[in-house]
Amino acid sequence: MDMKMNAAELQAFLERDFPQVAGDFDFVEVAPPVVVMGLSASDKHLRPGGTVSGPSMFGLADVCAYFCILSALGPVALAVTTNCSIDFMRKPAPGRLLCRMELLKLGRALAVCEGRLFSEGAADKPVARASLTYSIPPR
Amino acid sequence: MDMKMNAAELQAFLERDFPQVAGDFDFVEVAPPVVVMGLSASDKHLRPGGTVSGPSMFGLADVCAYFCILSALGPVALAVTTNCSIDFMRKPAPGRLLCRMELLKLGRALAVCEGRLFSEGAADKPVARASLTYSIPPR
Amino acid sequence: MDMKMNAAELQAFLERDFPQVAGDFDFVEVAPPVVVMGLSASDKHLRPGGTVSGPSMFGLADVCAYFCILSALGPVALAVTTNCSIDFMRKPAPGRLLCRMELLKLGRALAVCEGRLFSEGAADKPVARASLTYSIPPR
Amino acid sequence: MDMKMNAAELQAFLERDFPQVAGDFDFVEVAPPVVVMGLSASDKHLRPGGTVSGPSMFGLADVCAYFCILSALGPVALAVTTNCSIDFMRKPAPGRLLCRMELLKLGRALAVCEGRLFSEGAADKPVARASLTYSIPPR
Numbered sequence: 001m002d003m004k005m006n007a008a009e010l011q012a013f014l015e016r017d018f019p020q021v022a023g024d025f026d027f028v029e030v031a032p033p034v035v036v037m038g039l040s041a042s043d044k045h046l047r048p049g050g051t052v053s054g055p056s057m058f059g060l061a062d063v064c065a066y067f068c069i070l071s072a073l074g075p076v077a078l079a080v081t082t083n084c085s086i087d088f089m090r091k092p093a094p095g096r097l098l099c100r101m102e103l104l105k106l107g108r109a110l111a112v113c114e115g116r117l118f119s120e121g122a123a124d125k126p127v128a129r130a131s132l133t134y135s136i137p138p139r
Numbered sequence: 140m141d142m143k144m145n146a147a148e149l150q151a152f153l154e155r156d157f158p159q160v161a162g163d164f165d166f167v168e169v170a171p172p173v174v175v176m177g178l179s180a181s182d183k184h185l186r187p188g189g190t191v192s193g194p195s196m197f198g199l200a201d202v203c204a205y206f207c208i209l210s211a212l213g214p215v216a217l218a219v220t221t222n223c224s225i226d227f228m229r230k231p232a233p234g235r236l237l238c239r240m241e242l243l244k245l246g247r248a249l250a251v252c253e254g255r256l257f258s259e260g261a262a263d264k265p266v267a268r269a270s271l272t273y274s275i276p277p278r
Numbered sequence: 279m280d281m282k283m284n285a286a287e288l289q290a291f292l293e294r295d296f297p298q299v300a301g302d303f304d305f306v307e308v309a310p311p312v313v314v315m316g317l318s319a320s321d322k323h324l325r326p327g328g329t330v331s332g333p334s335m336f337g338l339a340d341v342c343a344y345f346c347i348l349s350a351l352g353p354v355a356l357a358v359t360t361n362c363s364i365d366f367m368r369k370p371a372p373g374r375l376l377c378r379m380e381l382l383k384l385g386r387a388l389a390v391c392e393g394r395l396f397s398e399g400a401a402d403k404p405v406a407r408a409s410l411t412y413s414i415p416p417r
Numbered sequence: 418m419d420m421k422m423n424a425a426e427l428q429a430f431l432e433r434d435f436p437q438v439a440g441d442f443d444f445v446e447v448a449p450p451v452v453v454m455g456l457s458a459s460d461k462h463l464r465p466g467g468t469v470s471g472p473s474m475f476g477l478a479d480v481c482a483y484f485c486i487l488s489a490l491g492p493v494a495l496a497v498t499t500n501c502s503i504d505f506m507r508k509p510a511p512g513r514l515l516c517r518m519e520l521l522k523l524g525r526a527l528a529v530c531e532g533r534l535f536s537e538g539a540a541d542k543p544v545a546r547a548s549l550t551y552s553i554p555p556r
Contacts, residue, residue: 020183044159044183054220055198062193081193082388083361083411085224085502087529087548089522104533104546105506109387110360110413112504114531114546116521126521129531129548131504133361133411135388221527222500222550224363226390226409228383243394243407244367248526249499249552251365253392253407255382268382268392268409270365272500272550274527298461322437322461332479332498337472359471363502 001032001103004074010035010067013075018063025063033103035068038096038120052092057117061086061130064099065113069134072103078137079111086130093119097127109136140171140242143213149174149206152214157202164202172242174207177235177259191231196256200225200269203238204252208273211242217276218250225269232258236266248275279310279381282352288313288345291353296341303341311381313346316374316398330370335395339364339408342377343391347412350381356415357389364408371397375405387414418449418520421491427452427484430492435480442480450520452485455513455537469509474534478503478547481516482530486551489520495554496528503547510536514544526553 005013007030015022024045029036037060039045045056062081069079100123101115111134116126144152146169154161163184168175176199178184184195201220208218239262240254250273255265283291285308293300302323307314315338317323323334340359347357378401379393389412394404422430424447432439441462446453454477456462462473479498486496517540518532528551533543 018186020185046159047157053198054201054223055194058197058223059192059194081227083224083226083363084193084197085222085361085363085548087222087521087550088220089524089529104504104543107506112506112546129521129529131502131546131548133504222502224409224500224502226382226411228385228390243365243404246367251367251407265382268390270363270407270409272365296464298463324437325435331476332501333472333476336475336501337470340471359505361502361504362471362475363500365500366498 001072003030003032003071005071006030010071013070014067017077028098030071032072033068034100035064035071036098036100037064037067038098040096050094052097054088057088057097057128058084058086060097060099060117061101061115062132064101064115065132065134068101068103068113069106069111072106073136076136079134081132082135083133084130086128088128090125090127092127093122096120110134111136140211142169142171142210144210145169149210152209153206156216167237169210171211172207173239174203174210175237175239176203176206177237179235189233191236193227196227196236196267197223197225199236199238200240200254200256201271203240203254204271204273207240207242207252208245208250211245212275215275218273220271221274222272223269225267227267229264229266231266232261235259249273250275279350281308281310281349283349284308288349291348292345295355303338306376308349310350311346312378313342313349314376314378315342315345316376318374328372330375332366335366335375335406336362336364338375338377339379339393339395340410342379342393343410343412346379346381346391347384347389350384351414354414357412359410360413361411362408364406366406368403368405370405371400374398388412389414418489420447420449420488422488423447427488430487431484434494442477445515447488449489450485451517452481452488453515453517454481454484455515457513467511469514471505474505474514474545475501475503477514477516478518478532478534479549481518481532482549482551485518485520485530486523486528489523490553493553496551498549499552500550501547503545505545507542507544509544510539513537527551528553
């Protein structure tokens with residue numbers, strides 16, 4: 001799958017279009033159809049006990065799927081999430097959380113991604129899995 | 140379905156166990172198997188353009204399902220989300236977002252909820268629907 | 279929501295386009311955005327013990343969503359299921375199974391339905407819930 | 418992950434407990450946490466045009482997840498599907514369909530699987546992806 005945006009271009013896009021959350025995320029690997037992103041959890045992402053909250057995990061999966069699609073599609077600002085199915089399987093360890101997302105289908109109107117979230121260094125014990133569908137605007 | 144916790148009890152539970160987000164949410168109706176909660180969106184919940192973000196909608200559905208279960212089950216702090224499937228159908232209007240969640244099954248080990256999110260006054264045009272499964276710890 | 283096809287028209291469509299399964303299903307109510315269909319389970323739908331199998335419940339939800347969309351959209355043969363999320367909550371009683379499906383969104387490219395399956399006479403104890411997305415071909 | 422049942426043992430279990438469908442499926446690979454099964458589609462699995470129907474794809478994913486769990490858990494007949502999320506991405510080619518399912522979590526009460534369906538020889542163009550949760554009875 002051809003790369004239409006590299007890590008630096010995705011990073012610039014993230015900072016310009018999502019200024020409120022850009023500081024939370026970083027790109028670990030951009031190799032379409034796969035993109036890996038990290039979440040540097042701060043207080044606002046944590047639940048009592050210090051584990052990353054469900055909405056923060058959802059947010060990481062959602063942003064990672066979005067940039068996974070953009071890495072293969074190019075800068076299309078109007079793609080929107082239409083569906084997400086997420087399974088929470090283990091409690092995350094304190095510390096950094098990664099998401100590895102894979103683009104399974106890039107169609108005319110829909111893109112489908114699937115990925116896993118895991119604590120850094122523990123990819124074999126995923127804390128969650130997620131599949132997401134994005135609607136792609138007509139061009 | 141019997142009510143095991145009323146709105147005031149759920150509110151106290153929310154403030155004690157989720158202090159970081161308690162101010163974001165309020166109880167509109169507690170009538171098991173149905174609970175309606177509201178999200179008073181502030182800057183952190185919004186995306187450019189002023190619409191409520193996907194993770195904030197997920198968070199509203201998740202917290203509403205949690206308290207929907209507690210309203211029928213009583214104060215069990217350790218129930219955890221195991222699955223969520225959410226469909227985003229329309230862009231929310233600026234302003235307050237409500238979630239109406241219904242408890243469909245309260246089993247020994249699992250509870251299943253289903254609900255809809257809508258802008259206040261527009262229940263007939265839901266912005267999202269969500270179904271969630273919670274794992275209930277052995278008693 | 280306007281009705282574009284009534285029960286008799288949907289029935290004719292079912293018999294012409296799905297001859298292999300047409301005899302399994304019947305229309306109980308067609309009132310867009312809601313359609314109720316029944317499954318007259320025969321041996322091929324049953325698992326040991328006499329309960330309706332998971333694939334048969336999935337099939338009932340899928341066909342009911344399809345005709346729910348057609349009742350509001352008109353005869354568009356090429357709509358295809360893109361996603362289904364289904365929760366199995368209770369074991370069905372032996373006998374007839376109904377599905378009540380509601381069309382939540384009929385967009386240009388996507389339609390979203392949500393519904394419940396229950397044994398006849400036991401709508402308050404759903405055996406399953408399902409949400410489905412259909413992709414609608416460009417017209 | 419230890420293997421508790423091998424292909425021959427799973428095959429015997431399939432024939433004894435699911436006699437109505439046993440002839441439809443076969444085991445291609447049993448290597449926990451991964452199991453690959455095939456569906457030899459006959460008329461009852463096909464839609465007009467000769468493609469495998471949605472319920473048949475759901476059925477293949479469901480049975481493959483079940484035996485994926487049993488390969489790691491041993492012969493536990495009462496595990497039941499509680500949730501399935503499935504995305505249909507491409508039309509299957511005529512002919513044999515495979516499902517590669519991976520067990521992501523084997524907990525005390527819940528097991529989570531994730532897998533892909535593809536036409537034989539085309540694993541890089543999956544026709545569907547599915548995630549399933551099974552409830553495991555107390556032992």
